[in-house]
Amino acid sequence: MLDERWSEDVEEIGTALRRLLSAECTPERVREAERTADGVDVGLTRQLQHFGLFELDGTPELFARVAYELGRCLAPVAFVETMPVLTLAGRQNVAFCPNRLAPAAARAVAVVRNGEVFLEPLEGLARKTAAGDFVVEHLDSSVSECIGGADLADRLERYAALVEAARMVGAGQALLAYGCEYVGGREQFGKPIGAYQGVAHRLARAAGELDAAELLVRKSAFSASAETGGDGAPAQTFAWMARAKSIEAARTVATNVHQVFGGNGFAMEYDVQLYSRRLRSWAQRGPKVGAQLAQLGRLVLDPARRDDLRLLWHYDTGMPLPRWARELDAPFNQTAS
Template identity: 30%
Template sequence: MRFTLDSSHQDFASSIDALLTKADMPAVIRAWNSGDTAPGLEVWHRLAETGVNGLLVPEEHDGLGADAIDLVVAVEQLGRHAVPGPVAETLAVAPALLTAVAPERLSTAASGSLTTVAAPPEVPYALDADVADLVLLLDGDTVGVATAGSARSSVDQARRLHPVTAAETLGRADAAAAFDLGALATAAQLQGLGQAMLETSTEYVQQRKQFGRAIGQFQAIKHHLAEVAVALEMSRPLLHGAALAVRDGSSDAGRDVSAAKVACGDAAYRAGRIALQVHGAVGYTQEHDLSLWLTKVRALVTSWGTPSWHRDRVLDAVVAS
C-alpha cells in the first residue's frame, strides 16, 4: 500500500504542533498530575478552536466531518506532546457513540467539552471522569450515561481511572466500530510519543559527553537509535493503513487496527527503553521531562486492548482468511 499525507494533513499537523509547543506541555502535565487541571483544560479549549474536538463530528452538528486519516494525523501530534486527558475517548470514541444514540449532544462535544468512556472488559475504567463533561458506559452494544466512582491511580500520574455505574440508557451503537476508533487513536498517540522520545534522545546524545566525545558518536548508541527509527518508520504505514481501512469501512478494519496498535505500541516501548538507557536513571525521575513520556507509553500500551488481545485478533483474522 502506498500512502502519503497530502499538504493539508501536513499543515494541520504543523498547526497543532505549533500550538502545543507554545503551551509548555511539561508544565501543563505536571499541573494536571497535581490536580490543577486548569492549564490542561485551556489547552483543550485551544485545540477545540482549531477543530480538533470536532474532527469526527458531522458538519450538521458543528463539526468538521473529517475521517479516520485526519484523526490519526491530529492525535499523533497530541501524543507527541503527551497531552493529558481522555484523548482517544473524546476525539474518537465519543463522536461515534453519540452520533448513534444522542446526536443532539454532538455540538457540545465539538465545542470543546471532554467525554470519557468505559467499555468493559477491555476498558474497565473511565479515564479522567472527574474532569469530563460526560461519562459514557458502553456495555455490549448498549450506550448509557454513567456515574463515576473514586479515582484509581495509574503508572502515568496524568491518568486517573474511575470505576463507573450505569445511570441512564441512551440507546444502541456499533460497539466494535467505536472500539476500533479508540484503539486506532491510542495507536496514534503511541506513535507520537515514540517519535518525541526518539527526537529527545537524538538531541541528548549530541550533548552528553564521555571520554571527551559526544556519546552519539559511539557506534552502539547509533545502532540503538537507528533501531528505534526503523521501528517507528515501519509502524507508521500500519497506522495509516488502519486509518484507511476504518475510513473505507473495510471488513479487515479490525485486523488492521489491531496490527497498528501492536506495532505502534512496540515501537513506542522500544523508544522509551532506549531513551532511558541513553539518559541514564535520571530520565525516570519525576524531575526530568522524559519521565512524563515514559509513563504515558507504559499506560497506553495496554489501553483500548492489551497487546496480547490485539495479537490474538490478528491471528484469528489470518487463520480465518
C-alpha cells in the same frame, strides 16, 4: 494504493496544531497539570476549543494525526479517549471505555453491555495513574441511553485502537528526538556519546520500530475510508496490528532512551520520565494485545476466512501463505477432516 505521506489537508491541520501545542503545551505545563485535581490543563483545553478541535468533523486519518500531535507533546487534555464517540456517534466529551476505565475529566462514558452501546454519566472514584492523569473505573449508572448495537460497539473498538496507537507513536517519536538531542550534546572521552555504536544502535532500532508503527497507523486509517471499502472505522486486522506495534515500539523507545541517558533517565528534572511513564501507562489500557494477535493468527491460518483479509501488502484480498505456514497448518487441517 496507500500514500505513505499524510494527505495535504491533514498535513495542513496537523502542522497548525503542532505550532499551537509547541507554544501552549511545554514540558513545564505538563508537569503543572500533574499537580491539578484531574490532571487536565484547563488553559490548554480552552486553546484547543478555540482552535476548533472539539468540533472537527474529519476522516480517521485526520483524527489519527490529531492524536499523534497530542501524544507528541503529552497534551494533558481528555480528548483522545473521546474521539471514537465524537466521530461515530456525534457526542462530545464522551469517553469510550470498553474496559470501564475513563478519564476523570470526561462528562459521560459509552459502555458496551450485552452487545449494545449505552451512554451514561461517569460515576466512580478518580485515581491518579503513572501517566499523571486521573482515571475513573466507571460504575453502572441508573441513567442510561442506548445509542447503538453490536455494529457500533465494534466500530468504536476499532476506532479507539487507531487513535490510541497514533498517540503512542507521537509520544514515542518525541521521546526519540529528545534522546537523540541528548546523545548529540553529552560528551565522553572527547566526543559525543551518540558517536559510539552501542548508543547509536539502540536509537536506530527504536527509530525503525517507530517508523513501522507509524506506517501501520496510516494504513489502519487508510483502511477505514469508503474508497477502500471501509465503514468509517479501521479494518479490524489493521486496528489490531497498529495497536500491537505501537505498544511494542513505545516500550522499545522508552527502554532504549532510558539506557542512553543512564542514571539521568530516572531523574525527575529530565523529561524522559514524563514520556516513559505515559507510554507504559497507555500501553496497559484497553484489550490485551496477546489475545488480539492470537485471533489474528488464527484468521490468517484459517482457509475459510483468509480471503476476508483486505489490503495486505499488494494483495486486494486474501493472503498467500508461505510454505512454512502451510506445513504448520497441515496437521490441523488433517485433524479437522
